[in-house]
Amino acid sequence: MTNPTENATLLQDLDRVVRTRQTIAHHLGAIAQTLTQAEQDGENISGKLGLEREIDDMQRASNNLRQGVFRLIVLGDMKRGKSTFLNALIGENLLPSDVNPCTALLTILKYGAEKRVTVHFNDGKPPEQIDFASFKQRYTINPEEAKTLEKNQQQAFPTISHAVVEYPLALLEKGIEIVDSPGLNDTEARNELSLGYLNNCHAVLFVMRASQPCTLAERRYLENYIKERGLSVFFLINAWDQIQESLIDPDDAAELQSAEQKLRQVFHANLAEYCRADGYDLYDERVFEISALQALRRRIKGGDLAGTGFPAFLSALNTFLTQERAIAEFRQARTMAQQTATRVQDAIARRIPLLDQDVNELQNRIASVEPQFAQLQDIRDGFRNEIRMMRDRKARAIADSFRTYVLNLEHTFEQDFQQYQPSEMQFLDFFSASKREQFNLAAQKSFEQYANDKFLAWTLTAEKDLSAAFKQLSETAAKYGASYTSITNEISEKLTGQKLNPRLNITNEDDTPSWAKWAMGLFYLANGNLGGAALAASGFDFKTILLNLIATWGIAFLFAPILGPFGILIAGLGIGLLQANDARNQFAKVVKKELVKHLPEIAREQWQPIYSAVQECFEVYEQEVSKRIDDDIQSRKGELNNLLQQKQTREINRDGEVNRLKTVEMKVDQDCQALEKAYQQILVC
Numbered sequence: 001m002t003n004p005t006e007n008a009t010l011l012q013d014l015d016r017v018v019r020t021r022q023t024i025a026h027h028l029g030a031i032a033q034t035l036t037q038a039e040q041d042g043e044n045i046s047g048k049l050g051l052e053r054e055i056d057d058m059q060r061a062s063n064n065l066r067q068g069v070f071r072l073i074v075l076g077d078m079k080r081g082k083s084t085f086l087n088a089l090i091g092e093n094l095l096p097s098d099v100n101p102c103t104a105l106l107t108i109l110k111y112g113a114e115k116r117v118t119v120h121f122n123d124g125k126p127p128e129q130i131d132f133a134s135f136k137q138r139y140t141i142n143p144e145e146a147k148t149l150e151k152n153q154q155q156a157f158p159t160i161s162h163a164v165v166e167y168p169l170a171l172l173e174k175g176i177e178i179v180d181s182p183g184l185n186d187t188e189a190r191n192e193l194s195l196g197y198l199n200n201c202h203a204v205l206f207v208m209r210a211s212q213p214c215t216l217a218e219r220r221y222l223e224n225y226i227k228e229r230g231l232s233v234f235f236l237i238n239a240w241d242q243i244q245e246s247l248i249d250p251d252d253a254a255e256l257q258s259a260e261q262k263l264r265q266v267f268h269a270n271l272a273e274y275c276r277a278d279g280y281d282l283y284d285e286r287v288f289e290i291s292a293l294q295a296l297r298r299r300i301k302g303g304d305l306a307g308t309g310f311p312a313f314l315s316a317l318n319t320f321l322t323q324e325r326a327i328a329e330f331r332q333a334r335t336m337a338q339q340t341a342t343r344v345q346d347a348i349a350r351r352i353p354l355l356d357q358d359v360n361e362l363q364n365r366i367a368s369v370e371p372q373f374a375q376l377q378d379i380r381d382g383f384r385n386e387i388r389m390m391r392d393r394k395a396r397a398i399a400d401s402f403r404t405y406v407l408n409l410e411h412t413f414e415q416d417f418q419q420y421q422p423s424e425m426q427f428l429d430f431f432s433a434s435k436r437e438q439f440n441l442a443a444q445k446s447f448e449q450y451a452n453d454k455f456l457a458w459t460l461t462a463e464k465d466l467s468a469a470f471k472q473l474s475e476t477a478a479k480y481g482a483s484y485t486s487i488t489n490e491i492s493e494k495l496t497g498q499k500l501n502p503r504l505n506i507t508n509e510d511d512t513p514s515w516a517k518w519a520m521g522l523f524y525l526a527n528g529n530l531g532g533a534a535l536a537a538s539g540f541d542f543k544t545i546l547l548n549l550i551a552t553w554g555i556a557f558l559f560a561p562i563l564g565p566f567g568i569l570i571a572g573l574g575i576g577l578l579q580a581n582d583a584r585n586q587f588a589k590v591v592k593k594e595l596v597k598h599l600p601e602i603a604r605e606q607w608q609p610i611y612s613a614v615q616e617c618f619e620v621y622e623q624e625v626s627k628r629i630d631d632d633i634q635s636r637k638g639e640l641n642n643l644l645q646q647k648q649t650r651e652i653n654r655d656g657e658v659n660r661l662k663t664v665e666m667k668v669d670q671d672c673q674a675l676e677k678a679y680q681q682i683l684v685c
Helices: 007-042 052-066 082-090 132-139 143-151 188-199 216-226 253-274 292-301 310-354 359-368 370-407 409-420 424-431 436-496 514-519 542-553 566-571 580-649 654-684
Strands: 070-076 107-111 116-121 128-130 160-167 176-180 203-209 233-238 287-289
Touching: 007 052, 007 310, 007 654, 052 310, 052 514, 052 580, 070 082, 082 176, 082 203, 082 233, 082 292, 116 132, 128 132, 132 160, 203 216, 203 310, 216 253, 216 436, 233 253, 233 310, 253 287, 287 310, 310 436, 310 514, 310 580, 310 654, 359 370, 359 436, 359 580, 370 409, 370 436, 370 580, 409 436, 409 580, 436 514, 436 580, 514 580
Parallel strands: 070 176, 070 203, 107 160, 203 233, 233 287
Antiparallel strands: 107 176, 116 128, 116 160
C-alpha cells in the first residue's frame, strides 16, 4: 500500500474497507438465510438439524459488520488546537476554532445526510434534536468561562450525557466516528467516565502543543488512563511551525534545528513509555509533529498537505485502520463462518446415513450415544466448576488487595500528596476572606486528584490480575474443547457406523467447538458500546464491568467522609504563624491524620462491592459459556429427535432429502469461499 500524501488516499482505502465489510456482512447474512430456510424446509421432511445457534451468530455478526465503524476519540487540554486539528482531519471548518466548543460535553461526530444534533440527557429527559447553529450557540463556551468552571469544579452542562452531531462529510461516510472528549482539566467525575469511552474506541488521538510540552495535567492523564491499558494512541504535537516564530532569529536554520531537537528529546523522554506494545517500540509510528492550522488552510483551498505533518500521520492512521483493525475484525468473521460451515457439514454427514435406518434401529442408535451425551454434560460441568473456583479465588484475592492497598496509603501519603497540594500562592489565599472559598475548592480538588490517581493505579493492577485469570481459563477451555470434540466425533461414529476421516488442512483451532472458541476469545459478537454501560448479549469484556464499578462509585463516594473539611483543618493549624511552605507540610500531616481515621472504614465497606464486581466478571463469562455448551448439546440431541419424529410419522424421500441437504452444504460453502476471497484480497492490499 502506498503512503498517502492527501486525505483522498485515506478515503479511498477506507472506502475499500467499507466495501469489504459489506461484502463479508452480505455473505454472513446469506449463510444465516440459507440455514434458516433449510431448517424451515427440514421441519417437514427429515427434521431440523439444530442450527439455531449458528443462525443467530451469523445474523448478529452480519448486522454488526454492516453497522461497524472506526471510532476515534480525540483528547487534549485547552488551547492545544484540538478543534483546528479536527477541522483539518475532516477537511472542513466545521468546529469553531476561536473558542473551545463543548469543553465539558462529550460529542460524537458521525455521518448524516443532513446537519443535525441530538442532545442526550442524564436526568431522564428525552433526547432533544436541535439544528447545528443552535447547538454551537447554546453549548459552546469560551476558554475563560471554561477555566472558571474548572477552577470551581463545575461542569458546563451537568445534565447532559453527550451529543451526537450528524454531518454529511466524506470521511464520516466511510465509517469513521469521531468522539470529541472533554478537556483533561475537566472535573474528576468526567475523567473517571472517560476511561469507559477510551476502551470502546479503536484509536486515541492525543493532541498536545509544541510550546507546552507535557504539562502536569497531561502527565496525570497519560499515567492513569493510557499507560499499560493496551490502547492504541497517536500523539499529535500541534503548532510545530510556531517553534520558528518563537526564536530570536527565525531565519537562523541552526537555531531552529537546535530548538526542534531539544523539543524532540523532551517529548521522547515523556512519551516513549506510552508507545510500546508487546515489547516493540512504536514511537516513530505513533508520535507526529503537525501544524493543524496550516493543514486546515490548505484543505479548505484544495492544496496539498506537504510540510504540515499530516501526510505522515494520515499514512499511519490509514495503516492502523485499514490493515491492523480491519483485518482483525474480518478475521473474526472468517473464523465464525468457517466454524459454521464445519458444523453444517458435520450435521449433514450424520443425517444422511441415518436416513436409511428404520425407526427401531434409529432408536437403538440414539440410545447408544446417551453415555457420550452425559460425558458432554460432564465437560460442561467440569469447565463451569473451573470458572467458579477461579471466580471465588480471584474475587477474594482482588478484594483483599484493595483492602491492603487502602490501608497502606497512610505510609506514603505525605510524600505522594506533595505533588497534588495547592500552590504556595493558593495557601496564601486562605488569609483573604474573599478567597478562602477558592482555597477550599483548590484543596478539595487536590485531594480528589490524589485519590483518583491512587484508585486508578489499583484498578490497573486488578485488570492485570483478571487478564491473567482469563488467559488461564482460555487455556482450560482449549483442553475441555479438545475432549468435547473427541466425544462428539465418537457420537458421530456410533450413529453412522462409519469411521470419521480426518479433514485435510485442518488445525486444532479449526477443530475446536464454537463454544470453546468463544471462551478462548477467538471471536466475540459484541458491538462496541460507547458508554461502557452494558455488555452485549454475546460479547464479553471484564474491563467493562470494572469500569461500571468505577463510574458507579466515583471518587467522591469513596472518600466522601474526607472531602470537604479542609477549611477547618487549615484553621486549626494556626496558619497565621506559619510560612506558606511550612503550612504545606503541616497541611499534609493534618490531612493524613484525617485520612487515617477513615481508611479502615473505606477498606471495610468497599471489600464486598469489589468482591461482587469481580465475581460478576466470571459469572457473566460462565453464563455465556454454559449457554453455548447447552445449546450445542441440545441441538445435537434435537437433530436426532427431529429425525426420529419424522420417521415415526411419514416416509422420507431419501434421494430428494440428500439432494436438499447437499444443496444447503454447497450454498454455505460457496458463501464461505466468497468470504475467504474478500478476506484474502484485503490482506494483499
